[in-house]
Amino acid sequence: MLPWVVRRTRLPLLSLRCVTCRAESATAARGRFRVNANGKLLDVWLLVHCVSCGRTSKLTVRERATVSSFDPNDLHGHQLNDPDLVAATLLDPAFARRCRFTLDWTGAWRLDAPVVPLDGWPVQVNVTFDDPAPVRPDRLIAHRFGLTRSEVLRRVKCDIPLNRPTSTAFTFTVLAED
Template structure:
């Protein structure tokens, strides 16, 4: 961001589409939470008008919130524009305390509302109140526990006296 702040920007960005003859530039305008300045993140640069999907171009003109979110969540877009998203506090595992009364083993399905990157071992440890060592000992998962994911997964909690 222009202010060199470590602060986040709002996710309520707006697109700016600029025509230069038959070429379009598209930027995503975001506001810094810290200094309230607006910055331009390049979405497309000097792209022929005819190469755009009409629905996508309409989304840019209408400032479609889903299109804004998809651009901000795109890791290639973030790398190209030299920004990172701060996911601190962006996720939690909603688990009822009733799972401890169920017969063992207990199977849990994790579904993400948004593609927030998280290591399953951390999510499970925090959500179930277990140490990370206990997670590694008691949890059987369909994906590697120590590898970051932003896709849903399933895990099984084994009894504590294994």
């Protein structure tokens, strides 16, 4: 069984309406937090900017929270703009729902896969994801094996629908040509 891994190459873009240019433009995370203290309460925002006009906006991570309510590692990560914490915050579905944005993964991932032996049909492949990058299995398989999508639908046996985006691990088998 061949291991394929879908990995993030950069943070995905956000589909979020810009308050300045009013376009439903993509915004990119700057990879920075802003932490503001007001007495014993802290506010934490993730800074994003509009790709169209360049305006910086803030997405609320925590609002009016006491210092003691923070995990010390998270608070330290917010203060240091930890890239892993930025990614974890951005990829959190609850954060996306609360801030009303969706992620655009176009060009933000790559497939790490070994060379497929040409004489070893059928080929079994296990696909795993490092991050929840939604990909259509039929396009992924067609691209890697150099097949058309109709050939993929004919020759591939899989336990999930091939024409719907997924970001969960799956296994498939490519059968030899008829």
